[in-house]
Amino acid sequence: MQKVERVSATGKYFKDLFDGIVAIYKGMRLTFIYMFAPKVTEIYPDVKRPLPQRFRGRFAFLYDKEDGHMLCIGCYACVKVCPPQTIVLETHKGEDKKIKVDKYDINIGECISCSNCVEVCPVGALEMTHEFETATFEQSDLFYDMHKLAKYVEKPNMYIPPEPPKIKK
Ligand code: SF4
Ligand code: SF4
Missing domain, CATH: 1.20.5 (Single alpha-helices involved in coiled-coils or other helix-helix interfaces)
Incomplete structure (x- = not known):
């Protein structure tokens, strides 16, 4: 019991x-x-912690600092690899038979910072920046054109692959 x-x-x-x-x-x-x-606890935004070197914020559209020419050659590679298809590129053929870029726009609100466009660019005309504070109250502020995306660089941001190893015969 x-x-x-x-x-x-x-x-x-x-x-x-x-x-x-x-x-x-x-x-x-x-x-x-x-x-x-x-x-x-960090008192953001008064105190901002350093970001890792490879942090991906919004991307920048690069121009040569020396002579101010845009690095983009209008090949459309970035347009094709962009998952949300947010890059709007318009080009025309100039009198010198070279492609001229008329328009390079993105909607930063749609960009997922995947960096595909940067990686695929054959001339290193794009670069991921550390800028991530792109929130806004106006939808129209989310549209970035080539001037708003502009960044002037000393050297093109080209990825130079390492030399292939020499094969001994
Ligand atoms: S970072 Fe990705 S989502 Fe953003 S524009 Fe480039 S390819 Fe498109
Ligand atoms: S991949 Fe590079 S060169 Fe080609 S259109 Fe995009 S930014 Fe311009």
């Missing part, structure tokens, strides 16, 4: 009181530990 434990009302009162004190002690102990522990 199961033994029934009888607890008096006074006993239950002191047991509940003790449990309450223990619970408060546990909570306050943690509070005091974290009160004096080193702070991990």
Whole structure:
């Protein structure tokens, strides 16, 4: 037969009181530990933590700093690889038979910063920047043209593959 434990009302009162004190002690102990522990909260945007070198914010459309010419040759490779298809490129053939870029627009709200466009560009005309604060109240501010995307660089950002290893004959 199961033994029934009888607890008096006074006993239950002191047991509940003790449990309450223990619970408060546990909570306050943690509070005091974290009160004096080193702070991990950062006061963004007043304090901005350094971003990793390969962080991908919005991309930039590059121009040569020396003579100001755009590096893009209008090959449409970036347009084709963009997953949300957000790049709008318009070109025409100039009198010198070279492709001229008339329009290079993106909707930054659709861009997923995948960096496909940067990686596929044959002349290094695009670069991922560290700029990520592109939120806005106006939808029209999300449209970036080649002037808003412009970044002037000293050297083209071309990826130069390493020399292939020499095979001994
Ligand atoms: S980073 Fe990706 S999503 Fe953004 S424009 Fe380039 S290819 Fe498109
Ligand atoms: S891949 Fe590069 S060169 Fe080709 S259209 Fe895009 S930005 Fe211009």
